[in-house]
Amino acid sequence: MNGQLLVEIYVFVLAVFVGFEVISKVPPTLHTPLMSGSNAISGITIVGALLATGSLPGTLSATLGLIAIILAMINVVGGFMVTGRMLRMFKK
């Protein structure tokens, strides 16, 4: 097992604990916006999509990556915008 992998596992385990602790006592009205907002964050896979597309032009991987960019950007842009709309609705 190489050092980099070990560090990645550290990072993973610590981030899981942060994730468990970061949201607490969420009022039920915020359940859906929180779900929608964290769903937008899971669009972080855009990072992988960008790397797959940009680093190997003209290959099958780049084509799969391009579709992944489109899907991930729909997830990110749509996700944050719809969360914003939900939250503005609550203000009224």
Next chain:
Amino acid sequence: MQNIFIPIIYLFSAVFFILGLRQLSHPRTAPKGNTTAAIGMLLAIIATLLNNQILDFQTIFIGIVIGSAIGAVLAKRVEMTSMPQLVALFNGFGGGASLLVGAAEFYKDEPLVVFTLATVTISVLIGAVTFSGSLVAFSKLQGLLRGAPIKFRGQHSINGILAVSIILLAVYAVFDPTQASNAVLAIIVISLFLGILFVIPIGGADMPVVIALLNSFSGLAACATGFVIQNDALIISGSLVGASGIILTDSMCKGMNRTIWNVLFSGIGSDDGKSPLVVDPMKTVKS
């Protein structure tokens, strides 16, 4: 030599995500939390584009423009009452993206080490289940599929058999990399079926819980993809969403006086969700 700024910007992006999630869970700060998280995402995208492995910016630009435009139009046009299914749809797309990134890494013309192969199978598995499961959830809420639970005999046994066969295929792929290509393809197909079978027995009022769980899955899919491409930004943000998603799913179940196992496996979700504890204006579920 890798640009030193990239990991530092990724770190900032992770901090913004953590602060954003925290702010999103309190009524007063929630709108600010959404902006904070969006800034985190922007930072992650900018940092990635600074990577000197990226040669082709034109294709990336096209993808970003198309995806952003579709996302923006969907988010703007949707009726207030249709928001839960839109979240399900977006979530499915996120899972689908993780599936494709895992597959893209697999189809690179480079021999993969065993560890990468193992993480690819996990990444395509979770990505595919999230993708097809979310699309079923979307179809049910949108009225494209019958909203009531769809059940048949031996459902749990079939799911069990599918799950076991995925594990066997993954082991096979790792031990005989020459056959890995077929095995990975088979894992993707079976996982897509598993995602469908996992969600169809769950009915109307329980759908928000399932979407919350699938949201957690899409985080885990991103995290697994992070292990595939050895990227800390994906590992941190993916596991954040995965873990906080499980907490959120749990508190939604508690709000209905149910347990997560009860929601997933009993299929009593056919009732119309008369849950006195939950006052959720977003939960306008068609059944």
